[in-house]
Amino acid sequence: MKLEIRNVGKTFQSKSGAITAIDTATLNVRAGEFVCLLGPSGCGKSTLLNLIAGLDKPTRGEILMDGKPIGNTGTDRVMIFQSAALFPWLSVFDNVKFGLNMIGVPKPERQVIARRYLAMVHLAEFENAFVHELSGGMRQRVAIARALALDPAVLLMDEPFGALDAQTRDLLHGELQTIWQATCKTILFVTHNVREAVVLGDRVVVFSARPARIKREWTVDLPRPRQIESYAVVDLARDIMQTLKDDVLVSQRDNDAQRLSELEMQMIGDDVL
Ligand SMILES: Nc1ncnc2c1ncn2[C@@H]1O[C@H](COP(=O)(O)OP(=O)(O)OP(=O)(O)O)[C@@H](O)[C@H]1O
Ligand SMILES: [Mg+2]
Structure with a gap:
């Protein structure tokens, strides 16, 4: 999906005054x-x-996807952070299935999708492992699989x-x-x-x-x-x-x-x- 960032600005109000983080950003992707x-x-x-x-929300300007203003968070735009932000009490498999569960994908389909993306990041053999058993790179791979499982148009x-x-x-x-x-x-x-x-x-x-x-x-x-x-x-x-x-x-x-x-x-x- 096409992403348009049009004249976007962001100013935060804090105790020490206003901080303008973004002056104006315009970017077409x-x-x-x-x-x-x-x-x-x-x-x-x-x-x-x-x-x-x-x-x-931006203070100024607008963000459009395929010409339509974006709403709040949605599975069409998924974020991946520096720390993988996985759930330590869930297995690798359950971590990847988690978001699918939230959006109501039926169980058999969840399993198929989660396995497909775990295979894509070369972690098929680790689906029963827990986060503490994984290296940093493996954790990031799980985070990528978890994001891809939601089939977002845009990965952030x-x-x-x-x-x-x-x-x-x-x-x-x-x-x-x-x-x-x-x-x-x-x-x-x-x-x-x-x-x-x-x-x-x-x-x-x-x-x-x-x-x-x-x-x-x-x-x-x-x-x-x-x-x-x-x-x-x-x-x-x-x-x-x-x-x-x-x-x-x-x-x-x-x-x-x-x-x-x-x-x-x-x-x-x-x-x-
Ligand atoms: N929720 C917030 N409230 C107030 N100020 C904020 C908030 N979030 C970010 N800022 C301020 O906005 C500015 C930009 O922060 P941001 O985290 O976007 O920078 P960054 O480019 O990602 O930096 P880094 O490369 O270190 O990750 C900073 O001055 C930060 O203190
Ligand atoms: Mg940053």
Whole structure:
């Protein structure tokens, strides 16, 4: 489904006054497009995903899916977070079936759907396992299967691989590309890792420091599957990093010292040095 973000702004009211997280964002995402969002910490990326998910309302502007304003949360737009947010008291199978239960899918169908997506993320043999028995990468795979089981048109992924080690992340990059190609989902993927954005995205959109506006965007027309270490990926990532760097520094000045993001430092270390 086509997603249109039209002149969207978001201002939060807090005890210390109003905080404008997003100034104005306008972004058109084609059906089946994979768009990666980059920007300094605190610039409003998660806020934008929350607005698209319907978890919160924009202060200005509107969000449309196939021309219709989105409502509250719905199974057409599903979020995947950095922490997999699984239910520890449920098995892997029951975690994936949970949302299907909520929307009233009959039991035999639930089982078929859950098994299909567990197979897709290579966890068929772990359906009876519990969350504490899984590695971080496996947990994220369950979260992906759980989201896909709802058959959303749009997947909203907020730093889903941010807490994983590099090898697991690379593996999941490959798997996510395969899943995306097989399912034709529209994906919005927030990351702090510039190379990850280049590996995954059809398009990489860079936000400015808060209040966020779209600063620049790149179309990535490298052949897939892409490798994170390839020269083409590293070259484009370096170019994007140059644009991002100034805003990361502005945002660091704005944040107090305690909130200086380790992630940003890593990102600079990763991609600029
Ligand atoms: N519910 C809220 N109430 C008040 N302020 C909020 C709320 N949610 C977010 N903010 C503020 O909005 C700004 C943007 O936050 P957001 O979480 O969207 O940033 P982000 O780009 O996702 O950052 P990060 O990369 O660190 O995850 C921040 O200044 C944050 O403090
Ligand atoms: Mg965030």
